[in-house]
Amino acid sequence: MTLKPVRVGICGLGTVGGGTFNVLTRNAEDIARRAGRPIVIEQVGARRANPDCDTTGINVTEDIFEVARNPDIDVLVELIGGYDVARELVMTAIEHGKHVVTANKALIAVYGNEIFQAAHDKGVIVAFEAAVAGGIPVIKSLREGLGANRIQWLAGIINGTGNYILTHMRDEGRAFEDVLAEAQALGYAESDPTFDVEGIDAAHKLTILASIAYGVPLQFDKAYTEGIARITADDVEQADNLGYIIKHLGISKRTDKGLELRVHPTLIPKERLLASVHGVKNAIAVMGDAVGPTLYYGAGAGAEPTASAVVADLLDVARDITTAHHYRVPYLAFSGIVEGDESLPIMPMEDIVTAYYLRLLAVDRPGVLARVATILSEQGVSIEAIIQKEAIEGELVPIILLTHRTREKNMNEVIRQLESLADIAGPVTRIRVESLDEQE
Amino acid sequence: MTLKPVRVGICGLGTVGGGTFNVLTRNAEDIARRAGRPIVIEQVGARRANPDCDTTGINVTEDIFEVARNPDIDVLVELIGGYDVARELVMTAIEHGKHVVTANKALIAVYGNEIFQAAHDKGVIVAFEAAVAGGIPVIKSLREGLGANRIQWLAGIINGTGNYILTHMRDEGRAFEDVLAEAQALGYAESDPTFDVEGIDAAHKLTILASIAYGVPLQFDKAYTEGIARITADDVEQADNLGYIIKHLGISKRTDKGLELRVHPTLIPKERLLASVHGVKNAIAVMGDAVGPTLYYGAGAGAEPTASAVVADLLDVARDITTAHHYRVPYLAFSGIVEGDESLPIMPMEDIVTAYYLRLLAVDRPGVLARVATILSEQGVSIEAIIQKEAIEGELVPIILLTHRTREKNMNEVIRQLESLADIAGPVTRIRVESLDEQE
The missing domain is CATH 3.40.50.720 (NAD(P)-binding Rossmann-like Domain)
Structure with a gap:
């Protein structure tokens, strides 16, 4: 024939x-x-x-x-x-x-x-x-290969430029601006890198993946987007000490209240396969109710x-x-x-629930840690780890906090209160933490 | 409608x-x-x-x-x-x-x-x-998602039981028999584990993947199969010291002479994503001429x-x-x-080309290393690394060799000659080494 x-x-x-x-x-x-x-x-x-x-x-x-x-x-x-x-x-x-x-x-x-x-x-x-x-045949995998499943969450490294920058920041202890300039020289980043490093490109892709995963219309305007420009070499190192690696992830989860749809820097445990995806490569982890965790890896551009x-x-x-x-x-x-199908609304960012990494600079005075801990406690945020470093910059002491899962709204209030403390200098760095385990 | x-x-x-x-x-x-x-x-x-x-x-x-x-x-x-x-x-x-x-x-x-x-x-x-x-939707990915490509090679962890055993041998420094017994007690291994640990199950799956990848009839009877029962805790440790991890892989490559189709324990560089696939999970790496390297990960059974x-x-x-x-x-x-399409014959094992890890026990006498090196040299096998350990078992010294890529036929001759040396005690352990890089 x-x-x-x-x-x-x-x-x-x-x-x-x-x-x-x-x-x-x-x-x-x-x-x-x-x-x-x-x-x-x-x-x-x-x-x-x-x-x-x-x-x-x-x-x-x-x-x-x-x-x-x-x-x-x-x-x-x-x-x-x-x-x-x-x-x-x-x-x-x-x-x-x-x-x-x-x-x-x-x-x-x-x-x-x-x-x-x-x-x-x-x-x-x-x-x-x-x-x-x-x-990476991830659309086909999600749309057909995993068609038996109710998708529970997906999380992906879906911008090669951002992953290239974070990989080199970690491997070489370098600053964001430094690696970005190199990536631009090598042609891995555009002369205007906004789309890539601010997460807009990733949010486009995440919007598409989420629609296919959950059966909802495309709603790019509801995606939360946060870039990687504020990540410091120190954050990368602290994350490493805590057993994590920082990746710029697009994340979408199905919850009782609707869908999470968000792109931001994220601490993930080093032992997750996504943590081993380096350089310009992309990978998407997908959790289905029947299949469990799966992952798709390859070249995201070119x-x-x-x-x-x-x-x-x-x-x-x-x-x-x-x-x-x-x-x-x-x-x-x-x-x-x-x-159109509005049965699964995209949730506002303040309703999402996740864990957090916080980095703050405190004046080296007795009682600072207690005041910080009280603010978290009053917002119902429990602390998984707290690390007070040696003083730098005169009398300022960096404090690293790792929290358990809590609502973003509560964390916003925690950060507002922390930043208004006289003992705390400058803004608080907040990076979300995802365990990406089979339960979440 | x-x-x-x-x-x-x-x-x-x-x-x-x-x-x-x-x-x-x-x-x-x-x-x-x-x-x-x-x-x-x-x-x-x-x-x-x-x-x-x-x-x-x-x-x-x-x-x-x-x-x-x-x-x-x-x-x-x-x-x-x-x-x-x-x-x-x-x-x-x-x-x-x-x-x-x-x-x-x-x-x-x-x-x-x-x-x-x-x-x-x-x-x-x-x-x-x-x-x-x-x-893992790997059949769909290979058959449809990568349909634009000439597939160059694929390599997979496609038996969960074997990967569970190797993972625990490495993480806990334990012996094969010991972990197998545990896997049987936990229900991860059958009471007769032959199909899994001897690579027969993996060869079934590899046969199917290769047919789909290259467009050839199913030829299970031509697959080479070697199990993991002879891997020792010491091999696992030596591999680790050399920057490798041992996985039981199904490998199929397209070459000028036909297709390689083989299941055997394999040293792969730790930084490959496949090396981070642990426990009962499966993953298949596929290299296409257009897409480059891709990988598919998830639960291989259950x-x-x-x-x-x-x-x-x-x-x-x-x-x-x-x-x-x-x-x-x-x-x-x-x-x-x-x-039927015989344009791509399955190659006999002695024609495949790969690198090798060899472990031998030599009598602690001057000139042994030279004799070993001469045998390899005469067969055209070049040495990438050679490690002579401290004497154990009286006067016997373990020697670890890592070779560059060579033909299996030459390696068979090397091993035959090594085992006939008076200076060498017992059989030579041979584990194949694959870099799984984009060039291969």
């Missing part, structure tokens, strides 16, 4: 577009054997050529919207990035009845609900494996790792292109999501 | 059967939302009741073949284990036009080719995610982890049940495999 080729239009021939072009070309024979039909590049829409790609014999246009309207294209691959033009391109392709594959996390996190609604109405596929954690996910989506499209729409895997894993 | 329920017949209500029954029942609502249709247990075939399962209102028969012939069953779930009856049951179900889901690695590794041929001829699905690494994979397969069946057979994902990832 010979099936017709699937005809692909690639929009954007930059890093990921070039990688996709090359993987589709290099592995064309294997890909056709997997799909049962060839997947051919029918057209490329790009303003600039990519010196790594030989487009000889390929129809190349500078007008990406020509690809979205081309009647000979079955699937548009959106790899231009950004919000507005990408959104218009994808909506145009859907209008013209084309399936869409995209690696654009910002687009899906922010405009996914409307894109999926439009695609649903047209009966076309929108696939986005490459939008989260590059080449030309060919991301292309690997784009082409995997194209393989799925090739298999499902003639399938009736209601037999396809739902965009957000559960049927009916695009219409 | 309301679709008809998918009607499932579960054969076997032991550990995995009971887990599957309970997950399908407990998460029925979520599962139906994912599949777009309910997945209902129409019949159970089991000789004994499972006290953990409430089968009230379910049609239970003691004759599993009644399930295979029942016209009201769409999918037979084979969870009885073993070879012959399971094979007959699955073939009967296929004859009767039923789709099959199985967790039976021995069945697939040994009889998979004929089962897939029969299923192909009947146009039915045979799904077996649960046959490898329990709840009632509900395995059920998680069985139910994921049922979700796939529910989606594909009305799909024409040639649009479905091929059993072994590539179309045309069931007819």
Whole structure:
């Protein structure tokens, strides 16, 4: 039985577009054997050529919207990035009845609900494996492989730049700014690193993962986001002494009150597998009620790792292109999501419950520790460990606190009161602590 | 749009059967939302009741073949284990036009080719995610998620019992027999542990993974299998001193000469993520040409982890049940495999290339090291590290050697010559060493 080729239009021939072009070309024979039909590049829409790609014999246009309207294209691959033009391109392709594959996390996190609604109405596929954690097939694993489970929580290192910086801060005892500058020089960080180090990129990805895990609409605007710029080499060292490592995690948990959706620096026990994920690599830990803890690891960015996910989506499209729409895997894993499901609200940050690491500088006077302990006790926060270091900076003494799990609201009050004490100098550093064990 | 329920017949209500029954029942609502249709247990075939399962209102028969012939069953779930009856049951179900889901690695590794041929001829699905690494969706990841890639190698901890034993030997400096006895007392090891500790179970799973990774027929009889019973506490300690950890790995590599397919104890660098996989957990590292290194981690056995994979397969069946057979994902990832593809032969063990750890006991005489080094040199084996310890057992001195990569045939000759030296007492211990880096 010979099936017709699937005809692909690639929009954007930059890093990921070039990688996709090359993987589709290099592995064309294997890909056709997997799909049962060839997947051919029918057209490329790009303003600039990519010196790594030989487009000889390929129809190349500078007008990406020509690809979205081309009647000979079955699937548009959106790899231009950004919000507005990408959104218009994808909506145009859907209008013209084309399936869409995209690696654009910002687009899906922010405009996914409307894109999926439009695609649903047209009966076309929108696939986005490459939008989260590059080449790691975590969308497929969550949406299909763990489909038997009620997901209880997930936690991921889903920004390679941030993990690169934290890894080098720890291994070499260096300061954030120092490693960031190096990462920029090496091309691992953008000249404007805000998206990466402030956690916005990770929040885009976490938003997508949470929707798929729990069956809720995309709600990027409700994600809590905190960056890693305030982490000091001393925090990294203190965490190490306490048996922890600091990672910039995207965390989403199912609780009685709704869903937690938060990106922030986090202390995790050294013995967790996530703690051994170093450099630019990504990994996502997922806890299901049946399967227990699982983890998915790999390259979260880069030309060919991301292309690997784009082409995997194209393989799925090739298999499902003639399938009736209601037999396809739902965009957000559960049927009916695009219409909205508010049964699991995203919780405000002050309602989340976690443990905390606090670092404060106290005046070296008798009774300071007692006053600190009293403030915690009055807020119902119990202390797991307290370490008073030797005095530095004249008479100031660093105090490190590790608390048991408590509500963020109580911790906010603790920190407000601590900072108003005359004995405490400057702001209190607060880093959340997650055990990521099977019970949580 | 309301679709008809998918009607499932579960054969076997032991550990995995009971887990599957309970997950399908407990998460029925979520599962139906994912599949777009309910997945209902129409019949159970089991000789004994499972006290953990409430089968009230379910049609239970003691004759599993009644399930295979029942016209009201769409999918037979084979969870009885073993070879012959399971094979007959699955073939009967296929004859009767039923789709099959199985967790039976021995069945697939040994009889998979004929089962897939029969299923192909009947146009039915045979799904077996649960046959490898329990709840980890590694079959789906390899077969679909990494479909863009030419897989270069894979290496996995795919037997929980063996990993439990090695973990405790290392953490507590204990002997193999001692930890095995404990694992048996705790129910982590069978009273006859042969399948687990001799690597047969791992070879079944490796055989399946390799077929899917490279697109070759199942060839369990060509897998090399070596157990962990000869590993000593001293080997574990020496490996540790050299920066390695010993894991019982299933390894399959694509080379110019064909495929390597081997299960044996292996020294791997401590910094590899696989080295941090402890206790009964499983993990599989996969290297693709586009994606680079990836890893999949989770519970490799147990009632509900395995059920998680069985139910994921049922979700796939529910989606594909009305799909024409040639649009479905091929059993072994590539179309045309069931007819056989000999383009990638499984290599004989003596042709594989790897590095080696050798431990020998030498008489404490001048010139021994030189004689040892000469033997290696004459076989073209270069030495990375050589450690001569203090004398034990009278005048015997343990010598630890770490070699660079060489052909197994040459190493066999080295060991033959070493063991024939008058200066060397007893057999030479040989453990293979894999760097598992991105280049290999």
